[in-house]
Amino acid sequence: MLKQVEGSRAVAEAVARSRPEVICAYPISPQTHIVEALSGLVASGELAPCEFVNVESEFAAMSVAIGASATGARAYTATASQGLLYMAEALYNASGLGLPIVMTVANRAIGAPINIWNDHSDSMSQRDSGWLQLYAESNQEAADLHVQAFRIAEELSLPVMVCMDGFVLTHAVEGVDLPGQDQVDAFLEPYVPRQVLDPGDPMTIGAMVGPEAFTEVRYLAHQRHLRALEVIPEVAADFTAAFGRDSGGLIRPYRCGDADTVVIALGSVLGTIKDTVDELRDEGVDIGVVGVTTFRPFPTEALRTALRGVRRVVVLERALAVGIGGIVTADVRAAWSGEPFTVIAGLGGRPVTKKSLRALFADAVADRLEPLTFLDLKHDVVERELRRTG
Template sequence: MREVLEGSQAVARTVARCRPGVVCAYPISPQTHIVEALSVMARTGELADCEYVNVESEFSAMSVAIGASAAGSRAYTATASQGLLYMAEAVYNAAGMGLPIVMTVANRAVGAPINIWNDHSDAMAMRDAGWLQLFAADNQEAADLHVIAFAAAEELGIPAMVCMDGFVLTHASDVVELATADQIDAFLPPYRPQQVLDVDHPTTIGTMAGPESFTETRYLQHLRFLDAADVIAAWSDRFRAAFGREAGGLIARYSPDTLDRDAQAPPASSTDLTVVAMGSVVGTLQAALAPLRAEGVPVRLVGVSSFRPFPEAALRDALGGSRHVLVVDRALELGAGGVLTGSVGRALAGTRSRIHSVVAGLGGRPILEASLQDAVRRALAGDLGALEFLDLKTGGVPVPAAGASEVTR
């Protein structure tokens, strides 16, 4: 049934229907509504057979999730921003131990200066921690991706983050269609842990590894990630077959005619420019690019749904024929450029595509349709640099002299 729900409520209901055995909760904006809703469901019995654990910090939340998962329980938590960084040591440990914990990251800028609004700097700080990272473009995807995350994580033995833009999605109400508990029961296999701590059969997980074996443990993690793209794609295909809608996958192609998501949309071989983005800005781009397409401007749109593993082959196939690739980035690699742009550049190495990194929306600054349209027109006119900051206020900011850098506007 379709209903209007806040994004956090849609995620909480879907997570509950995935039947976690342990939910670990520590509040930090903008994910608090998710764990609050789960606490109500745990108290009323709607979330049955689940231990809801209030902890004193984000580090404790991930530590409890590690213990629960290692003991054989499906485990879930949520966090954001500094909370994710506070649990960083445990985030790495969960991946190194091969524990399929699922965590919602309500993306929020990392300070200083202190900022509670949305960008992707928190998840990007953990991009090499060994977790799957799936990004939602809207609240429907945010809910559905959790079902896929549990399925893929448990098949692979890799923990998964579902990233949804803080406030922009978590606190926004939209029309969603949630999978019912019966539908999820039919789709999501019962949790069968690949390793369990058992006092009757003692074993050690996450033990010390010296120089003689540490490289090999990392190599084994690497091999699992090589399989991860196919596993995510397969579960996304099954989800589409079971529920009749797209959710997740590796990339999202948008029809050049309607700019609606279309699994059958052809690659960009016939267009001059393709815009690549991740998260809720994809929706802004749909609105911004539609009038350009109506004018005959040769521009297309591709969304990245899976940042880890990064879908190099799928993206190269989708973008390889595009003369210009404009990447809208919500996180900055200081001294280099957009974080997403770096991965796109690696995927397109050896092609003739010219890549433009447009850093936008840092700290929650609105990303305006008019500014995006201007960037597209300037790229097609050859007037857009390799790295630009959308709507940068230069008054009082020491911008390099012309020729000293390609960082402009």
């Protein structure tokens, strides 16, 4: 049913129709509206049976999710920014135990200085935590990805982060085709856990593993991630067949068939990039864009195929690896035979405009780009500060 709805509410309704049995929540902007909406659905009885657990911290939220999932419940939570960092220890426990928890990350910058606006610093900081990471381009895709995430998580017995841009998506009101309960029930079977903590049949999970076995444990986790590269497209294809929308998957090439230059990006900025690419195409510029939906595991082979024959690759990143530059760029480099250009853009919520992108892409096509570029950097400000601090 098409509905004008805030992105957070769309995600809450998609999660509710996935029938989680335990939701644990601690509020932090910009994810708060999601768990607020879910708490209302639980309180009204619309989402039942489900236990909504108010916790005292984000670490507690993930700990409750771990306990719930380990005892056989479908578990969900949400967080952002410093909240995700506060969960970090428990994130590794969830993935190491192979628990199919689904979590929304409403992407937000990490301080200091304090900044509540959008970039990808938070989820990128946890890229090696063992969680699958899916990035939504729009609110429609954010809602769709949550339904798919439960199925992916439970088929692989791995936790999944669905990342959606804070405020840009979470607080934007737009038309979203919300899936019906019968549709979701047909697509997402009841959760059947692979292992269950049961007082009637005691067992230990997460016990100490020494050097004689730890490499094998990590290798098996790696193999499950590689398996996800097969499962994610299969689930996306099944979703398309069931709901009539093409959503999810590994990557999304756009106007790349004959492109000399390809831009790679994640999240909501893809909309502005596509609009800019359309304008440049009308002007005769051979440029395309690849949206990366699945960042972990990284879709190396799929991206390699999409970039075959491309002369230039520009990676537009919403996070910065201080001291080196690009985060996504490092993975793109493994998939492409050339040397990608890295562009750091939109940090802390700074707008990424078509005007700036047009100038950037013109420089790329003319081979004027530096290996590392900070889009719309205020050079006078940084140069003054560098002089002041010596």
